[in-house]
Amino acid sequence: MNSGLIPSIGIVQSALNAERTRLDVIASNLANSQTTRDANGNVYRRKEVVFESLLPAPAGTQDAQSGLSGVHVAKIIEDPSPLPKIHMPGHPHADANGMVTFPNVNVVEEMVDMMTASRSYEANLQVLHSAKQIFTNSMRIVES
Amino acid sequence: MISPAISSILSAASGTGGAQAEAALRSNLSTPAGQSFGVPITSTPEVNLVPEAPSSSIAGITEPTSWGQMAHRMLENVNQQQVTAGEKVLDTLRGGPTPVHEAMIAVEEANLSFTVLSEMRNKVIETYQEMMRMQV
Numbered sequence: 001m002n003s004g005l006i007p008s009i010g011i012v013q014s015a016l017n018a019e020r021t022r023l024d025v026i027a028s029n030l031a032n033s034q035t036t037r038d039a040n041g042n043v044y045r046r047k048e049v050v051f052e053s054l055l056p057a058p059a060g061t062q063d064a065q066s067g068l069s070g071v072h073v074a075k076i077i078e079d080p081s082p083l084p085k086i087h088m089p090g091h092p093h094a095d096a097n098g099m100v101t102f103p104n105v106n107v108v109e110e111m112v113d114m115m116t117a118s119r120s121y122e123a124n125l126q127v128l129h130s131a132k133q134i135f136t137n138s139m140r141i142v143e144s
Numbered sequence: 145m146i147s148p149a150i151s152s153i154l155s156a157a158s159g160t161g162g163a164q165a166e167a168a169l170r171s172n173l174s175t176p177a178g179q180s181f182g183v184p185i186t187s188t189p190e191v192n193l194v195p196e197a198p199s200s201s202i203a204g205i206t207e208p209t210s211w212g213q214m215a216h217r218m219l220e221n222v223n224q225q226q227v228t229a230g231e232k233v234l235d236t237l238r239g240g241p242t243p244v245h246e247a248m249i250a251v252e253e254a255n256l257s258f259t260v261l262s263e264m265r266n267k268v269i270e271t272y273q274e275m276m277r278m279q280v
Binding site for chain 2: 005006009011012016017018125128132135136139142143
């Protein structure tokens with residue numbers, strides 16, 4: 001955490017990074033919502049992000065005393081929920097019964113996730129704004 | 145001192161003279177901040193205006209020093225931040241791995257530390273002028 005002049009800037013930055021990654025994952029889900037074959041020949045499965053606290057700052061630094069830590073995307077997991085099957089006999093990826101397996105991506109769900117991601121990005125930006133405002137206000141102590 | 149970094153950002157933003165901007169950035173990087181001053185600050189008399197260790201959060205200023213040394217280090221620090229911010233913005237504009245918010249935060253940090261520096265300078269000049277106005 002490279003927090004220097006502005007308080008909590010390192011934490012905010014880590015959160016912004018994490019939200020960006022979440023948006024990337026949502027973009028991938030939406031783009032592949034109809035993908036019946038991925039690079040490995042399987043049906044695309046919905047991806048999810050797992051957020052984890054960053055390790056605390058090394059001892060001796062200013063952040064170590066506070067015990068506060070930022071966030072990062074620990075891993076991107078696959079949604080294990082069942083894949084829907086649709087009867088499409090003419091489809092090249094149809095099985096012997098004429099059923100095609102589709103990804104377990106629900107577009108509406110992804111939209112809601114997208115709104116959550118963009119709102120939390122906004123919230124973190126607001127923290128940054130506040131921190132900056134506090135800093136600018138404290139500069140007014142020396143102003144004549 | 146600061147203008148080369150800023151001008152390089154501007155030229156990169158306009159999409160022309162990228163190589164020139166990089167050259168400007170490199171030349172700015174290779175020149176230590178202290179060398180741009182005609183008078184070396186080491187000749188400042190050792191008047192210790194800060195007896196206690198200042199608890200400033202600016203990196204590199206932890207032990208009690210003379211005011212001149214402190215100002216010098218602060219200048220170097222602020223310049224370094226400007227250069228870093230310029231590099232990050234350039235990297236973002238070139239499509240490098242730096243995310244936009246990181247570049248913007250770096251720019252804002254550089255801006256705020258420059259504000260601190262100029263505020264300190266204003267205060268010192270003000271004090272000096274006040275002393276000059278004293279009746280003897």
